Amino acid sequence: MGFFEKKLSGKRVYSGKILNLEVDEVGLADGSVSVREVVRHSGGAAVLYVEDGKALLVKQFRYPYGKEIYEIPAGKIDEGESPYAAAQRELEEETGFKAELSPLARIYPSPGYTDEIIYIFLAKNSTRSRQNLDKGEFLTAEFIPLDKVVNMVESGEICDAKTVTAICKYLAFVQKK
């Protein structure tokens, strides 16, 4: 038998461009009442593309941290879009590659306060198309030797959760097979 939290009431306190914020009153296992602050997000899709011993990363300014960081290509899933289609679209827009994808991982980035799911795919049979960034999107895409990327994950220079997950799952469950 597990624990459960029952929604008693809820209000939308912010409706935005990439997220909404809801604050709900919930009934807990002991009958007491608490508050849950929940970011409602449509989900993210990301792609690990490894070719000739190199991984394709993008370097992008991330405003919440005030700096550029390395990540695998990724973006927000649009309304009504599948994770697969979003991942294909983001890969092509951000890097100019089209590819077939297979599921690699699915992560809950911070389950205490967001309902986002990030779907991570592995690319294969890629072909070159062309980069086509969204308006207001600025990033550079580059192939980096996988050994170097692994070192950057180990040292903590790469700390984006989806990128760490993708590289580590690739090492642990794909490459070794």
Place this chain on the structure above:
Amino acid sequence: MGFFEKKLSGKRVYSGKILNLEVDEVGLADGSVSVREVVRHSGGAAVLYVEDGKALLVKQFRYPYGKEIYEIPAGKIDEGESPYAAAQRELEEETGFKAELSPLARIYPSPGYTDEIIYIFLAKNSTRSRQNLDKGEFLTAEFIPLDKVVNMVESGEICDAKTVTAICKYLAFVQKK
């Protein structure tokens, strides 16, 4: 040379218990103006504790997903608290173990919209204390064979980002050494 986004103005649209939400106007690299919605969070601290081939996990109801999930012990860093102290405190509160910790990873869970950093530590030299959950906190702690945990990560049954990161980094960079 990299890209940069400059804050032009900002407003706090929500001040909460575990997060605040700010909406800023920013100047982009091409001189255009956009909006950034940012969850401001004090950070998280988590602990991977492996002993006798078993990993200590907690099973907890996560309201944003409406279900119980497995995670390594973790919690929010309090105002003025260090990541190390928060990790020690959460490990003891949630599982009843005290331990020395060493840094294992640091992750940005979803860099598009939150400034949270989750600090993950590896426990050693643990001693038993007693579980002391916060009011309104309900979870169960259990030791699960590491092989099984690895299978749960590979299959996607475990998809909490900090837990996937901790287990994968442990496999890739700690256990193999």
